[in-house]
Amino acid sequence: MKSRVWSKIDFSAIGMQADYARVPYSSDTSAYGWIPVPILCFNGGNRPTALLTAGTHGDEYEGQIALRNLARELSSCANLRGRVIILPALNWPAVSAGRRNSPLDEGNLNRAFPGDADSGPTAMIAHYVTSELFPLADLVIDLHSGGRSLDYLPVALARPGRNDTEAAAILRLLKCFGAPYGAITDGAGAGAGSTLYAAAEQHGIPALTTELGLGATLSERGLGIAERGLRRVLHDYGIVPAVGAIEAGSSVILKYQSPHNSIYAPCDGLFEPFVKPGDEVKTNQPAGRVYPLSSAVAEPVELKFSASGLVAYRRFPTLTHTGDALFGLMSVMGEAA
Structure with missing residues (x-):
């Protein structure tokens, strides 16, 4: 058309x-x-x-x-x-x-x-x-x-x-x-x-x-x-x-990497990242925390990487809501000159 x-x-x-x-x-x-x-x-x-x-x-x-x-x-x-x-x-x-x-x-x-x-x-x-x-x-x-x-x-x-x-x-x-x-x-x-x-x-x-x-x-x-x-x-x-x-x-x-290896916000809250884009991370390495908005005294939710890789991105705003993408990973394939 x-x-x-x-x-x-x-x-x-x-x-x-x-x-x-x-x-x-x-x-x-x-x-x-x-x-x-x-x-x-x-x-x-x-x-x-x-x-x-x-x-x-x-x-x-x-x-x-x-x-x-x-x-x-x-x-x-x-x-x-x-x-x-x-x-x-x-x-x-x-x-x-x-x-x-x-x-x-x-x-x-x-x-x-x-x-x-x-x-x-x-x-x-x-x-x-x-x-x-x-x-x-x-x-x-x-x-x-x-x-x-x-x-x-x-x-x-x-x-x-x-x-x-x-x-x-x-x-x-x-x-x-x-x-x-x-x-x-x-x-x-x-x-x-x-x-x-x-x-x-x-x-x-x-x-x-x-x-x-x-x-x-x-x-x-x-x-x-x-x-x-x-x-x-x-x-x-x-x-x-x-x-x-x-x-x-x-x-x-x-x-x-698969989006299944990305980290998403588990609840509405305040996001504290521990790593930045370009950092190499390992499986089970702490990634950050989310402080639930629902309670000022609740323990923060601890986030961990489910796979090793290179951090491709992290969420920029601190305020986050359930389902927001917080981290994504890449893997190195090789180098090109």
Whole structure:
């Protein structure tokens, strides 16, 4: 089905164009209005196309700023050979509200793929990316951070691919981006097949996502990882032969453990962590405590890891509720230079 979202950009035209992906939305104050999702296209010729997105969750800022900085740099780039399509605020309603989910329909865009042309605005954005932008793309990078709820290891994540050829192309992209840690995951503990990069995998497009910050603020380290990774990819794929200073990156390649090895809040309470992302932990090692809100004199609930591994994330806010994810684990697969 054709997308109902539209833009004035001619993706085949040479040069720079800036417009919106216009998402139809009828509200109390605008019967025939549309939501303005910013979109930029830089086209230098018939080389590979990179589709770069951020703001899929509105409270994650490293990717949003990295893509804005990259767009300014590309606007004066004289040696662009490929095509770069940038959407720095993909879920515009969530970005403008500083929220993970859209305030218009409570939609989590990274749980909405492949989308629906005739559903709410979140599903329509997902469908536009899937039906209109994926056919143009040779690689996809969707930049994320921990947002307001998580403190995350700086990691780039990729799906395993549907066959050996796709797996090799995905691993190449993961190594090229060069985050301190890279992970292969099927997303079982999160969005599984409903994420942007999972949808890209189903279209045979090498794709990765990231987790680069903590809390609803800006991590200087995470921003630097995003900016360097983007430049390496654009350089190594021949899209921009020289864009800023290119330095070699290296990643420790990890694999997510089963969500059964994650730790979740057993009750409403105050969370005291004992470890941080990047720490190596052992089976039965104390992980932290939760102080029940129901009683000021109750003993805190002691938390222990059920498996050994590397801490991938921990909950950022102290206040926690039953079922909140507190810790997740990864295992080291090997190293890539």
